[in-house]
Amino acid sequence: MTRILAIETSCDETAAAVVEDGRHILSNVVASQVELHAHYGGIFPEIASRAHIEAIVPVVEQTMQKAHLGFDDLDAVAVTHGPGLAGSLLVGVNTAKGLALGRNLPLVGINHLEAHIYAHWLEVESEGRASKELEFPLLALIVSGGHTELILMHEHGQYEYLGGTLDDAAGEAFDKVGRLLGLPYPGGPAIQKVAQDGTPTAFHFPRAWLDDSYDFSFSGLKTAVLRVVEDYSDPPRGRLLANLAASFQAAVVDVLSAKTAWAAEEFDVTAVLLCGGVSANQSLRETTVERVGVPVCYSPPALCTDNAAMVGACAYQRFVAGERAGWDMDVVPSLRLA
Ligand code: KG4
Ligand code: ZN
Numbered sequence: 001m002t003r004i005l006a007i008e009t010s011c012d013e014t015a016a017a018v019v020e021d022g023r024h025i026l027s028n029v030v031a032s033q034v035e036l037h038a039h040y041g042g043i044f045p046e047i048a049s050r051a052h053i054e055a056i057v058p059v060v061e062q063t064m065q066k067a068h069l070g071f072d073d074l075d076a077v078a079v080t081h082g083p084g085l086a087g088s089l090l091v092g093v094n095t096a097k098g099l100a101l102g103r104n105l106p107l108v109g110i111n112h113l114e115a116h117i118y119a120h121w122l123e124v125e126s127e128g129r130a131s132k133e134l135e136f137p138l139l140a141l142i143v144s145g146g147h148t149e150l151i152l153m154h155e156h157g158q159y160e161y162l163g164g165t166l167d168d169a170a171g172e173a174f175d176k177v178g179r180l181l182g183l184p185y186p187g188g189p190a191i192q193k194v195a196q197d198g199t200p201t202a203f204h205f206p207r208a209w210l211d212d213s214y215d216f217s218f219s220g221l222k223t224a225v226l227r228v229v230e231d232y233s234d235p236p237r238g239r240l241l242a243n244l245a246a247s248f249q250a251a252v253v254d255v256l257s258a259k260t261a262w263a264a265e266e267f268d269v270t271a272v273l274l275c276g277g278v279s280a281n282q283s284l285r286e287t288t289v290e291r292v293g294v295p296v297c298y299s300p301p302a303l304c305t306d307n308a309a310m311v312g313a314c315a316y317q318r319f320v321a322g323e324r325a326g327w328d329m330d331v332v333p334s335l336r337l338a
Helices: 034-038 044-069 086-103 111-119 170-180 187-195 219-230 238-266 282-291 309-320
Strands: 001-010 013-020 026-032 076-082 107-111 136-145 146-156 160-165 271-275
Touching: 001 044, 001 086, 001 309, 013 044, 013 309, 026 044, 034 044, 034 160, 034 271, 076 086, 076 111, 086 107, 107 111, 107 309, 111 136, 111 146, 111 271, 111 309, 136 238, 136 309, 146 238, 160 271, 170 219, 170 238, 187 282, 219 238, 238 271, 238 282, 271 282
Parallel strands: 001 076, 076 107, 136 271
Antiparallel strands: 001 013, 013 026, 136 146, 146 160
């Protein structure tokens, strides 16, 4: 039995979890900073790192209490060291180093994007989970506030980059358009909610197919929404707001699901893994399931957005492969997966 304490502070959630054998969540605690950043309509890096400093010790203590474990029961400490905001990552990395050094435990450094993929190895009772053991090759669509990438996974730890966003990430587009529409931060869940009462074909917003490559672009779409909103003196409300939200969401979902379906077919994968905060989107899930010929896996929303359980799941694979970080491990804000 391998028990790993995992820490995640790459963006605006202070999170810690204890995961057993990369699958069983013994505890999973997330302290969200959403309300702090909502004032600014987005993440304020300086405020994020200060909030992590305040939250990290209580979050780790609570995680250990909920797991009913002492530090002596752990086999390793894992932490996200990139990509993300430097000042935020530093809080998690230094906490993990302190704990590992103080308790004489091995330290494992984790890539946040890889952790989002490994959320699919966690055992949870929920719709969208694989009915049997996942087999390679797999296709991962990672869609979050900072990333939009299509990744072919050949094996544990072996990744091939197929394409990604050339400008805004999908979640960033949701957040920016949410702000244009006068909706609260984060824009993703807010847009999904108002879109329920809208007509997705009310506005035909542009789709950037980019010569049918596996790359994405959302900045033109954001500008197209801005052009409509600019024509009105007040923020959109009622039917207009619902139609704008539904039409924007449809444009994002159309391109993400179509390119995922093309890649799933071209690379003959056994399953598609929807990963990251935007994979909580109901329309993205439904449309991808409709278009892709193999099983499409998704996680409960709390495991789509940032959390440390996914870091623990990923760390187990790295740990059994013998990977250990040195005390000189640094944060890597632009760390890549492939
Ligand atoms: O993975 P995540 O928690 O953080 C990053 O690693 O960036 O993703 C956060 C992003 C935000 O941009 C948020 O608007 C988006 O995920 N998001 C959603 C939904 N829930 C969260 N986007 C669309 N629909 C949702 N239901
Ligand atoms: Zn994330």
